[in-house]
Amino acid sequence: MYRYDAVDRLLVEERAAQFRGQTERFLKGELSEDAFKPLRLQNGLYVQRHAPMLRVAIPYGMLSSDQLRVLGRIAREYDRGYGHFTTRQNIQYNWVEIARVPDILDELAAVEMHGIQTSGNCIRNTTTDHLAGVAADEIVDPRPYCELMRQWSTFNPEFAFLPRKFKVAFNGAGQNRAATGVHDLAFDLKLDAAGEVVMDVMAGGGQGRTPRIGPVIKRDLPWREMLTYTEAVLRAYNRWGRRDNLYKARIKILVESIGAERFAADVEDEWRHLKGGIARITDEEFQRINACFTDPAYLSDDEASADLSGLRVQHKRFDAWLRRNVVAHKRAGYAAVTLSLKRTGPAPGDATDTEMERAADLADRFSFGELRVSHHQNLVLAHVARKDLFDLWQAAEAAGFAEPNIGLVTDIIACPGGDFCALANARAIPIATAIQERFDAAKQEAIGELAVKISGCINSCGHHHVGHIGVLGVDKNGEEWYQILVGGRSDNEVTLGTILGRSIKFDEVPGMVERLVDVYLNAREGEERFIDTVGRIGIAPFKAAAYPDKVQAA
Amino acid sequence: MSEIIRIANKRIAVENDGWLLLNEAGADVWPEGDVIVPLADWLARRDTLKSRTGRTGVWLAPADDTLSLKDAFDGLALIAVQFPKFTDGRGYSHATLLRRRLGWTGELRAFGEVLRDQLFYMARTGFDAFVVPDGLKAEALTGGLNDFSVAYQDAVVDPAAPALANRAAAVREAKIARTTHQLQKIAAKHPDAIFATSLSAEDMVITDLIARHSLPIHITTLDTGRLHPETLGMIGEVKSKYGIDIEVMHPVAEAVEAHVATHGAFAFYESLELRKACCGIRKVEPLNRALSGRSAWLTGQRRDQAVTRVHLPEAEHDEARGMAKYNPLADWSWDDVLAYAARFDVPLNPLHARGYPSIGCEPCTRAIRPGEDPRAGRWWWEQADAKECGLHVGPDGTLTRTNLESAA
Ligand code: SF4
């Protein structure tokens, strides 16, 4: 993991001190609500439906067990005993008091964490593959590049007041697990013929009201120029992005309005002045950061391996867990294990203070004290020796993290929705629960991989556009209604889902999901996954099943 | 007339401003005196504007094309950039392009919604003048310029090292700032805080910071009666350089005499017990006297000084003495100390230059050879893990040897 040096430490400390001053001025009435707003937003503090909400950055999803314990303690001492892991690899606290936020920031600073730029119209927390550094299909470890981006974008003076928020993502693996296609700016890392790291750059992707897949604007960018090129992109966006209409202010609208080619040419033009300049990454700085991401002290594959076949036969649930929650690691003796935060009942991604502490203990015992937060809102132990898998499974069962449902229909992504979020049209969490209740273990196993994603409004924090089945909360005369989408995906073949038809009521949603699943089960050929079947048979059969009473126009 | 904040040579000044800003483009005649005209007028009527009496500046609105000022600087006295709303960040790109791309070196002023918490960003993109908005006070804004001591990115005007390009320099800068913040916090929290200096280079750095920031931290030193004359000389150096009187603590004379009478003047070479007894009389007791009744003390200990100090915290509780203890240089290296001393012209004990990185009493300290451990010259006849004088004790009153095993 990246470890702070005096520079990083000083900046988070000074930021916490600055925010303490701003909060004091606000509470004394010296700073207006309007002037305080962008300042608190850039520290992750929103005012929500019920109370202020604090969003804490988990840079590219990496956490140490000590950090997670502090997150748990903050949940207990400053909130109502739980936190919510988000689709952007952050954590949110829903019930903080404004006056105590400076204290929380001090506590976070002490463990090298912060809420800097987790909201507001600025460059947000960088996200990446939750299997970075361990994935068997990894080509380039994206973490040092994420960290360079974190530092460059933190308090970047030119880009603190952009037209709108700006999200950056990295992928360095064969299978894209970082949904880079739907980010404002994204980097796909690969190796050129000489073995040097180069990047394909995409700009102008995003979800929300106008979902777009980001077009590639640059191929084979040399890694040392990653920041000079980013500067060129951001300068173009800062100068020419629309500021007159909130809904047209994201970079995707700029890219689309002038066309990806013209945008790429403009950026290239600007970049000519910047490349090779002071923001070019030095070998020394890269080495310093890269050295933080070395492998832990793995056992040899022989020492780490074990024959689990007997245990698999004996313990059916262990077997299911191995198939669903455990994935291959670049070392044959190791595996990456997902701790499921998708239990029927609690909101997807929620964890209590004690759960965070238990997960931290598991990380210490089984995974070198390190965890990741996935954009699927689960926790990941990335370095588990295979010989420890049975022990870990038992401990995870006891702690409530062993639901063998990763990638299945109950592993639902959902935003906080109407229960918490001031912008919501409809609730998302109870919809998730209602769907989860329809599918027992046997049924979801039979269905196989199926990504259900729910957003409470068009801002799309729940990634509904790229769900195999997407659910979107809409407002009709002040009532909550839902639109259903089918066919979205966020992997290598990133695709936006298609809206099936008119919106439906809360109670109709679980039944509709079941009908869509039945269409798949009836049409499935061989090992085909839901999304493959959609690809083969198209949307029409799903539309027909979705609205059985309605006569479909040809 | 409005107030304007200026930064020149890293100093902040507040002045009255006599420039008149003309909002509307398209004028044919201009008032007397110094005026700032819209970009369109400057581009269209440059020659006329240049021939008038009084200086001319130009102002840019967010949507203006910065690069249209290329080759149009001649005759311009200043460039002003409008921030109609502070959330409109286009002005930062104007500034960056003017300074970097077009090479503008004259005054660059921000006007409009120029608020405290934006000043830092503005200064870093190259603004050096800030028009104080109506209804605000300059003093309420300038604090924003000092919120951050280092930055990851390079800045147009601030020569402070960007961390991404020169980490080593930025780290040094950051350590100085962090130590300063810590000293300020300690002074605020403990009005009775006392700094026990051994007059070493580390302790001279802390003394310099205390003096530089006029912190109300009392300074004391222990004259064991066996110090080098060079070390004692530092007390006068501090007085003449900083005007600070260091309080000098002495051992109890009778105790010293009794010890010498019984064991001789060089008993410390004979056994660890006798060495510790001597340190007890000459150092520990006077220090305890100096600390007694206070709520906090400070030391110049560093983690990489000794195997006994690798886990040294920046702040700890001295349980044996029931008070707070701070080690504000915990993460400094010896090179950091020397670099600070050189940069700020801090007087140093001349023994450092003669091969003594760590200096104690004269009979118990020798110079070290290149490559030797820095503390090899202290009680050099003893084992490394015993080399503490007894000033730094654990909760039970024994020497602190935090995690010696893991360090060894
Ligand atoms: S999608 Fe809408 S309702 Fe859900 S968290 Fe985002 S803004 Fe709130």
Ligand code: SF4
């Ligand atoms: S350092 Fe040597 S002379 Fe000084 S007090 Fe200790 S034992 Fe005595």
